[in-house]
Amino acid sequence: MKKFYLLTVFVIFSSCNMKISTEQAYQSSHQEMIYAIKNVNIIPMTTKNTVIKNATVVIKEHKIYSINKSIPKNATIIEGKNKWLIPGLIDMHVHTLSDGTPFVMYPTKGPLVSFNTQYNMTPYIANGVTTVFELGARPEHIGQRNEIIRGDVIGPRIALAKVIGGNKSNLTAKTPSDGRNAVRFAKEEGYEFIKVYTWLNEETFKAVVDEAEKQNMKVVGHIPVAFKGKQAKDFFIPNFGLIAHAEELSKQTDNYSYKKAQEFARLAKENSTWLIPNLSNMVAIEQQAKSLQNIENLLGFKYVHPLMQNKWLMSNSYHGVSDDLIAYYKELIDFHILIVKAFKEAGVPMVAGTDAGISGIVLGFSLHEELKLLVEAGLKNAEALASATRLGAQWLGIDDKIGTIEVGKFADLILLNENPLEKISNTSKISSVFVNGKWIDRNKIDTMLSDVENWNNDNKEKFDWKELLNSLKN
Template identity: 65%
Template structure:
């Protein structure tokens, strides 16, 4: 969505730090795993989310350290027993399109001044964990996100695994490339800084866009992102190029055409299939934008709003860029919402993999909680409950190339798990019926989750007056 990320990108100006983990931090992490309890979930129904996805009923799952130790084998002595009777175990959920806040400043500083606006990392990560989201893909990467990732990896913060993409744009972002030469060098620089993924963005010219994608392939870096505006009005064959591996949201396709027919959606799906380009439908963002354009009630009544940072709460309610849109804009948003459903249908028909992502962090889309909205919208667009779950588990892990570690419930994989009170294969909304979450082997029962949310809500409420969007330049 043009310009919708700018507030988050502004907030996310960060100070430099080393991206390499120290030996001491690794040692701390290793000690944490060694000292963790062994947990045994008894009589639980496992939805493994493997390709055959055969439900394993009344099972015993042993979690030792941060790994799934065994399934339906003997129970180790001195284990912590969890009663899973009548409950359902699924892999931890993955949101493949998020924008996390990170430390920064709204005003120009001096060389030795640090960030004037700092965020409590645990507060930022709690909504994910409370929602069973144990892995996220950060698509507006800043060096501060590496710091957040490493705090989580060391065990200092309870949060999701974080994959991070560097944004390369033709203007407006931190990494700017206006020629193929600059584009190639930007990819190499990003790799040297520790990024594993490249995000191409809206204002790249055609030649630079293609050079970035080509160089990323040479550097063994996967590419996600926007379809640049330079391609608007041109044939879709121009922007579907090999190694452009993942479209950030269906809106990237709908802005390329005025013909919102199923035939157009099918053509996009055909080209995506030919180029092995996957899709994040990201239905949540346009549904949310469409509602905000007409009224702020959808934000004011949002149950999860209280868990968003107070600065964002205030911005979404007092400086909302969508509210008050013209009737023509509202009609356009609605046409996009409807067309995106056709895109999901066509991509499913063409057997093009789709991944769950929400644009978490844009106006009205709350981190963690929004993924459950996305799953419901995907089902409404034509996916089965199981297919929707796959977009937020196995398939996300596969695209990130960490499917040997997460994404399914199998022995030897990390213990990122969500224990549900009801079966999500019967009703996708049951993913919200969370009884407990395992985060890298750490067990958080419902009481612990509720306490974490209560602390976050209390902090946000107590600090509302300190974070007014109109006063942001003084922060």
């Protein structure tokens, strides 16, 4: 009995020690370095956005600890002379690759293709995209976010919108009752936003948006084709807070005049509906329709997963269309520019999003192109930057945490070699990135990108989109 007692005590003591050791190891592995960026020019992206020159920024415990205060003795010094510090960028419309397949062939089967989460996230981080809004969220994306939060993967913050559509969606709703239940289910499953999709009928669309408001969930998404030919005021309803593409508006009309763009802008303003212009989308469609060489020439294409490289090049649904359809794409591109001008004129907030992950739009790299297109459409450089920083954070409801450079906010930052207020393309001239207070310098960025490129090259022959689709039939 005495031996049993001693053994029990030993086991309990060992268990406690193991627990303490594990907790200590966890805390140790999450001990944050303290950094001080000296002599840097801060573009805070606050409403006033007064540039703070030759400043010192201290980063501690994931956050911006101080600006122009004393430097802690144990801080790692980063020289910021002649460099520019901006908040991390937010892409408000992405579709990140994740494990999974749309068909369950038999229980326990699991995904047909699995992806390395770090390789998926690296293009975001390399381009200073520290927050993304996943507009096709599935359980696998929750898993990806958990990997990032645990520290297993260096990646952006991920906001999740669950798609509800009339068909071809993870959640399908054909009646108002179905729509309301789908919203409740999405909330219970941990999704934070609702994305309404193209094929909802009018009554179900309105029910989904109304139920989302009751559940305190914002709504982003498409304008259902059910509204085609009806008055635009019919789909500008309370709590439809963000239109996912300018294309959603152009699909509702055959009148591509500035007057029509102004009508959309007026109704959006009255309804407090914001816009993701997503100019990249239609530009990418037109480019690949013209030539697949435009796909291969994409900046960052070599970092696209081999399966998607194969799909974009060998099974491209846009390529080979008629000249008339290409001309139509150009007409839409021009109208979307008018929409941006009209929304700016009306004072409707616009946030930058790219549709990253769809054919021809590369994760991370595409946001810099979107900012360039927004400036070409009439936004000032500072306005374009606001669309990818402060305003995105505001719509997501996390502007108290990210989106500007202010003491107390999370240290999601980009150190640039050139001033983006002078030239918007300077957002891509990245010296280093801070992700939740973790410093990723240029050498580390290049190494991370090289890892992705090398893996893609080594595994390119293993992936064929058509073969994957055929395997689903077996």
